[in-house]
Amino acid sequence: MEQILSNEDQVIIIVLIGVLMLLLMGVALLLFFFLSRKKITAKELEKKSLEINHQKEIIQSIIVTQEKERKRIAQDLHDDISSKLNVINLNANLLKDGELSPEEYTMVNDTILQATDKTLESARKIAHNLLPPILDKFGLKEAIEELADSYSNSKKIIIKYTLNYPKNYLSSNNELHVFRIVQELINNSVKHGQATQSTIKISCSNSKLLVTYSDNGVGFDMHNQNHQKGLGMKNIESRIALLKGNFNIKSEINNGFKIKVII
Template structure:
């Protein structure tokens, strides 16, 4: 009988120990899942925080770009338009006052006509910079070709291009953003990259648009805060975000520059 109770106690002890082990294992699993879930939530919050900060940077970049554009337009209006209108106004007042010799009258009249012509040309240039007429009338492909050819003809940089772009593939608003990106990239190649040659390609499929641009300029350190936060790159980045695209940059000091932009579902 004593042996039976001893065996019975052993069984009870084994059951109790087993139960305790199961409880410990369950507690350990619950703790593991709790902390794992906590880490996942923290990672998600961190990701969301980064996305929010990124969106803030893009919005700030857009605002800064708009303000810079307004300043540039105001400066152009002041330098090119206002100064010429002042000349016209002064000469018109001379005509109004009278008592001029024939030669003086002829000189003033010619000055007014010449300055008026220059003023109209300045106004056309400002309007062209705001919205190139060729982009509005003929679309992105022709606008980029004209832009590239104008730079090549000026000998500032030689641009080769291959534009497999179907007319109206992007809506007009998106075409303007992509055109501005091309402008910014070419200007950066000339002003900062000191490039002599560049290549521009566009390829379209039913699902995406692939844009690549490269030059043989001095390039830059991609880790440099100056280039990461520079207005030019931020302007490009903000426009790519508006296009709902993504991009990758390949560059290094004295190794040229290349950017690849992919726009998925461009019709949306």
């Protein structure tokens, strides 16, 4: 009888140990899943935080660029328009007074006509910088061709281009973004890169737009942590982000600059 009880006690103990081990394993699994989920959540929050910070940088860059553009337009209006209108106003008052000889009348009238012509030309220039008429009328391909040819004709930089771009492939607003990106890249080549030649290539493949730009300028060390992005490059990055695209840059000191943009 005692032997039977002893065997039953052993069975009970074994069962209890088994149940306890199962409970421990269950707790361990719960802890594992909890900690794993916590890590995943932490990584997701970190990713969202980085995305939010990136969006903030884009918005900040856009705001800074807009303010810079407003100041430039205000300066152009003051220097090119207001000053010429003052000349017209002063000479118009001379005509109004009427105390002029025929020679003086002719000279004042000629001055007014010259100032008017210059004012109209300045107004066209400002309007062109705000929104190139050719971009609105004919599209991206023709606008970039005109931009590149104008730089080449000015001898500031020789630009070669291959533009395989279907008309209306992008919306008019997105075409403006691409145009501004190319315009900013050329400006950087001239002002900072000291380049004498550059190349623009645009092509479409697999529902993607590929823009490749390169120059023979001074370049920079991409591994140098002290290399800071200027406002122009930040503006380019902001526009690419708005287009939901990505880009890759290659550059070396004294070996030019190259960027590939995929939209």
